[in-house]
Amino acid sequence: MASSSWQLDSLIRWVTTNYAEPLDAVQRTVRIAYVVFAFCAALFLGALKALVVGPIAALLLILGNVGVILGLFPAHVAWTVYSLLKTNCMNAALKFAFLFALPVLFGLWLALSIFGSGLVGVGYGFFTPWVSTFEAFRQNSETKKFLHCIVDGTWGTIKGSCTVVRDFADFCYHSYPLYLKELRESTHDHQPHSIRLMEVPSCIVVGLMGLIVDIPLYTVIAVIKSPYMLFKGWQRLLQDLISREGPFLETACVPIAGLAILLWPLVVVGSILLAIISGIFIGLYGSVIVYQERSFRRGVAFVIAMVAEFDEYTNDWLYLREGSILPRPRYRKRKVSHSTEFSVGSSTARGVKIGSGSSNAPAMLVPNLAPSRSVREAIQEVKMVQIWEDLMKCCEMRGKELVDANIITSVDLNEWLRTKGSNQETIGLGLPSYAFLHSLLYSIKAGSGGFLLSCGIEVTQLNRPQDRLLDWFFHPVMVLKEHIRVIKMGEDEVRFLEKLVLFIGNIPSIDTWDNGSVAPQDALRAAQIQAISRRLVGMTRGISKFPTYRRRYRQVVKQLITYSLDQQGSCRSRSTISVSSVEIMPAEV
Structure with missing residues (x-):
């Protein structure tokens, strides 16, 4: 038995020594062949999808963006000229210089925006189906890879083209007038520029x-x-x-x-x-x-x-x-x-x-x-879409709390949708500022060194998205978070800050909400809290100008309207049941 066991061990060692490397070479050859075949197949299938889907998506994006550019061009000219004439931050000579340069600037706007729309439309329409076909190889199972290779980048590309047009229209129709409004109104406290x-x-x-x-x-x-x-x-x-x-x-x-x-x-x-x-x-x-x-x-x-x-x-x-x-x-x-x-x-x-x-x-x-x-480093980085989704999720969650407390009603939400958010600052700016405040307080209570999302992901300087838009806000947000942490507000002061942020400092509206807050008696303390509320609202106002923000936030408002109507329906049904029971009791007696 010992001899046979020794012979078996010798045979195993001989096979391992002589055939291990050939087996590894075969595996490498098979893997390389698989990668080459997968690449060629995805290249052909992606090109086929690009030829089918690309013209439709590109045409939608180009025609939509060019229609927005040309349709709003007279309004853009009128808004800009009116804002330049109305603003107090420039003297007459500087206004004249800008008015003289406006034809050149608007000519560049037309040329570059139309050219850029054509370039983006062709690039997005033809290359998104192609790239989506290759992205399908990240799926785990072979069945999912095959299915996603065929499906990904088809209908989603067409929907994405419509989304791009809508976001671009939101920026041209809503964000640009807001910038001009700030130019007209935010210059009273500053020394006017002169030439x-x-x-x-x-x-x-x-x-x-x-x-x-x-x-x-x-x-x-x-x-x-x-x-x-x-x-x-x-x-x-x-x-x-x-x-x-x-x-x-x-x-x-x-x-x-x-x-x-x-x-x-x-x-x-x-x-x-x-x-x-x-x-x-x-x-x-x-x-x-x-x-x-x-x-x-x-x-x-x-x-x-x-x-x-x-x-x-x-x-x-x-x-x-x-x-x-x-x-x-x-x-x-x-x-x-x-x-x-x-x-x-x-x-x-x-x-x-x-x-x-x-x-x-x-x-x-x-x-x-x-x-x-490396791919692992890219995966570990927090994506911008995660921050957007978390912000909207917080707005929806805090909005439901305010609906339950009857601070926000379905009438207010419908009014904001109908009037395009022009007269309802509580819904348009107060609610997202209120949610933003609670996100900062959540990060402070958790002892986070960065910005803690509701899903538990911590956004720091190391893993934050390398996005130019976020660069403008991440550092100021961290400074504001540190300011809130340092002053160490009490519970009643936090409640007071909530009211200031939600109602944008509107005193009559603030008095309608009794949340147990107490205004600070110390003038310096009150000024600090008011400064924090103004900075929060200012940051939210800046974020609200981003193209994708308006589309996402309108979806949140619609969800809050549905939630409010469901709550009213359930309350009405409960009251009906209670009234009917009261009417039945005397008959039974």
């Missing part, structure tokens, strides 16, 4: 010079460096493929990364178009430099210096040699606050020295060729 009439011609000349100089030179620089960007991007993607990093880390994502290799030339073409568009706005920004520096010479210096800035900026992104051989005259004689200009913070964040004046230069649009993150 001398003799400086207006200088601004016009420098703006035209910027368009003539920057657009062609930006185009030449982008076209010259585009071949290097093409091969550099392919090199980065192939390195990730060989080393199994970035999008190639997971086997299920390899087909998607293969599609990225094929479509990289389109990214290069898109970067050239973005460089041209950047040249338009940066050239026009020379007029702002003339106004800020009160110098025609420094405006011309800005136009020349920004060509060198763009050359050096693209060198940094493409990992070419530092600096630029182009001249870079100094165009600043004093430091300008970051709130008045854009920043090129991407390069400085990597520790690359851009040069004098670059921190105040307008942002330029160039794709990043830095090593891509």
Whole structure:
């Protein structure tokens, strides 16, 4: 028995030694064959779906957006001219300069918006079905992969085109007038901006010079460096493929990364178009430099210096040699606050020295060729859609509480929907501000160092979405959260803050809600709480201008109307039952 056992062990060791590597090689070959077959099949099926669905989705998006642009164009012109004439933040000379530049700005708006709508329509309509086919490989079971390969990106792409048109219409019809309203009304407490009439011609000349100089030179620089960007991007993607990093880390994502290799030339073409568009706005920004520096010479210096800035900026992104051989005259004689200009913070964040004046230069649009993150890192990052969904969920939950307390009724909600939110600030701003306040209080009570969502996910500086819109709000939200935590409000003060936030400081409406709050007797304490309420409402007002916000919030209001009617129906049925029982009792007696 011992001898036979030894012989069996020897046989197992011999088989393991001689056939382990061939078996691994066979498995690798099968896996590679599967990936190649899956990629080719998804490429063909995605192209077929793109040819069928793409024209419909693209046509809906293009016609819808162009219809909104042309239909609202007279109203946009009238609103803008009225706001410029009505505002008190500019003197007469500056208003004249803006009115003179309005035809150019509106011409750019028409050209770029229509061109952008066509580009987005074609890109979204034809490439979304394609990408959705490859995304189906992330499903676990083979049956789900096959089903999602066929279904994904068909009807959803058409619905997505309609959603894009609706969000764009919301921005043009609701958000833009709100910006103009703030321009007319938020300037009484600030020193008005002024310009001398003799400086207006200088601004016009420098703006035209910027368009003539920057657009062609930006185009030449982008076209010259585009071949290097093409091969550099392919090199980065192939390195990730060989080393199994970035999008190639997971086997299920390899087909998607293969599609990225094929479509990289389109990214290069898109970067050239973005460089041209950047040249338009940066050239026009020379007029702002003339106004800020009160110098025609420094405006011309800005136009020349920004060509060198763009050359050096693209060198940094493409990992070419530092600096630029182009001249870079100094165009600043004093430091300008970051709130008045854009920043090129991407390069400085990597520790690359851009040069004098670059921190105040307008942002330029160039794709990043830095090593891509792994799929696991991307999955761990909180998505913007999660934050949106959590915000709407909190609005719905807090709204139901207020409906149960009879603070908000179905009449108020219907009134907000009918009047497009113009006269009902309690529903349009108070309710989301109230929900936002409770989210901050929830984060503070949980001891979170960031922003804690209702689902338990903590949004911090490390895992927050890398979204430009969120950059404008995340830090102020953290500052406000720390301010609320530091002052340590009592329960009655929190109730008072709830009333201030919900009713937007409307004293008659505040008195109608008895929630057990007590106004602070200390004037400093009351001022602190009122300042917090104003900042909360201001942040919510800024968020409400985002295109997707209005569509999502209207769905929340409709759900609250349904909930309110259900509650009224249940109360009415209970009262009917109680009355009938009272009428039956004497007859039985």
